[in-house]
Amino acid sequence: MSQGNSIGTTQASFIGIQPMKLAGHQCLATPAAYMHREHDPEQSLKPKKPYSWYLAFFAINISTFVVSLDATALSVAVPKITQDLNGTTLEAFWTNLTFILAVVVVQPLYTSVSDAIGRKIPFYVSFILFFAGSLAFALAKNMAVLITGRLLQGLGGGGLDVLSEIILVNMTSLKQVLEAWAAEMDGIEGEGAGRVPWAAGRVFERAGGGGKGRG
Incomplete structure (x- = not known):
């Protein structure tokens, strides 16, 4: 035996x-x-990750939150900004629409390019475009520059949004993302889309309408 x-x-x-x-x-x-x-759910749901992984995950969530914030918070201030810059209602409409259209158009392009050359360069390009657009929007003295700034923000924000999810899947796996990490990202994005407009409106009121704050 x-x-x-x-x-x-x-x-x-x-x-x-x-x-x-x-x-x-x-x-x-x-x-x-x-x-x-x-x-075993206890072992497969959220396996232990190195400290650097959580730092990268935090950075990805920050970029997702900023894009979500930018897409919603500025809509509260655009009417007053348009009035200060002597813009028209149509120009105010395009200020918001330009951002959304740019995000929708570039997301498939960023996905294809990142598959061909890697994630890092497209992600950095997205960040630079978003930063340049935010700077142009903040310093705009006329509606043309304002709309151009929103266009650049959309070109960068679309990449930050879609590449954040792609990079997270590359860092773990699609199964783990759906089981464990998607809720965190959706919650952060929901905070940016849900509560931020209300908070921006309160800040806008306390600033006296927002026109004086732009210089």
Whole structure:
């Protein structure tokens, strides 16, 4: 009997299954036990990550929040800004629409380019475009520059939005993202889209309408 156990243990080690000890006897681990261990929610939901992983995840969430904030918060201030710059209602309309159109158009392009050359360069380009657009919007003295700034923000924001999700999937796996990390990203994006306009409106009121704050 001991010889049979020894042969079974040797065969199990050869195919990669480790033996287990139960009640003082050595026996083979069954495939069902390994399947249960592999699909254990406590082990598969959020496996332990290195500290650098969480820093990268935090940076991705920050970029997602900023894009969501920019898409919603400025809509509260655009009417007053348009009035200060002697703009028309049509120009105010295009100020908001330009950003949305740019985001929608460039997202498939960023996806294709990042598949071809990697994620890092498109992500940096997105950040630079978004920063340049934000700077142009903040310093605009006429509606043409204001709309151009929003266009640049959309070109960069579209890349930041879609590449954040792609990079997160590359950092883990699609299964782990759907199980564990999508809720965090959706919650942050929801905060930017839901509560930020209300907070921006309160700040806008306390600033006396927002016109004086732009210089």
